[in-house]
Amino acid sequence: MIPGFPEAQPVAGLIGGLMIGLAAAIMLLGLGRIAGVSGLAARATGLATSGAPRAVAVAFIVGLPLGALVVAFLSNDVPARFPAPGFLIVGGLIVGFGTRLGSGCTSGHGVCGVSRLSRRSIVATTLFISSGFVTVALMRLAGAL
Amino acid sequence: MRIILALLSGALFGAGLAFSGMADPMRVRAFLDLFGVWDPTLAFVMGGAMIPMALAWAIQRRIERPLADTAFTLPDTRGIDGKLALGAILFGIGWGIGGLCPGPAIASLSLAPGDVAPFVLAMLGGMAIHRIIIRS
Numbered sequence: 001m002i003p004g005f006p007e008a009q010p011v012a013g014l015i016g017g018l019m020i021g022l023a024a025a026i027m028l029l030g031l032g033r034i035a036g037v038s039g040l041a042a043r044a045t046g047l048a049t050s051g052a053p054r055a056v057a058v059a060f061i062v063g064l065p066l067g068a069l070v071v072a073f074l075s076n077d078v079p080a081r082f083p084a085p086g087f088l089i090v091g092g093l094i095v096g097f098g099t100r101l102g103s104g105c106t107s108g109h110g111v112c113g114v115s116r117l118s119r120r121s122i123v124a125t126t127l128f129i130s131s132g133f134v135t136v137a138l139m140r141l142a143g144a145l
Numbered sequence: 146m147r148i149i150l151a152l153l154s155g156a157l158f159g160a161g162l163a164f165s166g167m168a169d170p171m172r173v174r175a176f177l178d179l180f181g182v183w184d185p186t187l188a189f190v191m192g193g194a195m196i197p198m199a200l201a202w203a204i205q206r207r208i209e210r211p212l213a214d215t216a217f218t219l220p221d222t223r224g225i226d227g228k229l230a231l232g233a234i235l236f237g238i239g240w241g242i243g244g245l246c247p248g249p250a251i252a253s254l255s256l257a258p259g260d261v262a263p264f265v266l267a268m269l270g271g272m273a274i275h276r277i278i279i280r281s
Contacts, residue, residue: 002185005184005185006182007172007175008184008185009165009166009186009189010185012165012166012186013165013166013186013187013188013189013190013193014190014192014193015164016161016162016164016166016193017165017191017192017193017196018193018194018196019157019160019161019165020157020165020193020194021193021195021196021197021201022161022197023154023156023157023158024154024197024201025197025198025200026157027151027154028201028202028205028211029201029204029208029211030150030211030213031147031151031154031213031214032210032216032218033211033217033218033219034219035154037246037247037251038272041251041268041272047272047273048276053147055147056147056148056151057151059148059151059152060151060154060155060158061155061251062152062155063153063154063155063156063157063158064156064158064162064248064251064252064254065159065251065255065256066152067155067157067158067159067160067161067162067163067252068159068162068163068168068252068253068255069255069256070156071159071160072163075164078168078169079166079169080169080171080256080257081170081171081172082244082257082260082261083170083171083174083242083243083244085263087242088243088260088261088264088267089264090242090243090267091239091241091242091244091245091264092245092250092263092264092265092266092267092268092270092271093267093268093270093271094236094238094239094242094271095236095240095245095247095264095268095271096268096269096270096271096273096274096275097232097239097274098231098232098233098234098235098236098237098239098271099236099246099247100232100271100272100275101231101232102228102229102230102231102232102233102236103228103229103232105236105246107246107247107248109233110191111198112198113220114191115195115199115201115202118220119223120220120222120223120224123225123229123230123233124229124230124232125233127233127237128233128236128237128240131234131236131237132237132240133179133241134241135237135238135240136174136181137178137179139241139242140178140180140181145174145178
């Protein structure tokens, strides 16, 4: 617990982050590719014409919910609070379009690209976190939170 | 071998997302909510993920090819263009509205399929719209 930040879970966050980084390292050193979820999801569903072999993309994407399920079984509880469906639909549409236009999301740019010190990824990550800050601030202002 | 490694990578990635609390859209949104009860957990997740990946990039520069393939296939685009910037800005807007990015959304399909389905379907719709636009 961090004083002043009652909701923070620094230890679980750090351990989960190490797991995510190790997963991305397996993809990089094992298969020679970036573990970018938006690109692999587009590839797995046939919405991208180039990228990882289709079977690799499908295996990674199928693995995501399976791994989450293992944690849920072991810990008995993975809390999740979802916004109203309207927010999910609008947010999902913009996320899908934006990640394809910008060639990546939190995993590809944020984790893989920033750790590679890629200028493109550092710019993209700075922009999407900043626009996230502004969006949520505007939602708070509009009373939509 | 490649399929097994990809499945293992995806599963460990999904486990990390669930363990770190990133499968909770409200926790993610609380990270973006600078004027509310700010929750810095996401920064710890990003920081934690940087450690194995920084090592992995150092190893990558010293080896000829990955373990299970003939060559590395890595992005080689250098320039920063309008597509990158606009795409990233849009992504951040959607991320703030929904509290979800692609990884946690897909990982949540096993934990809360009914709750997350609208987001995942809309996200695939957004990807399809992008594909139609770049083709025309």
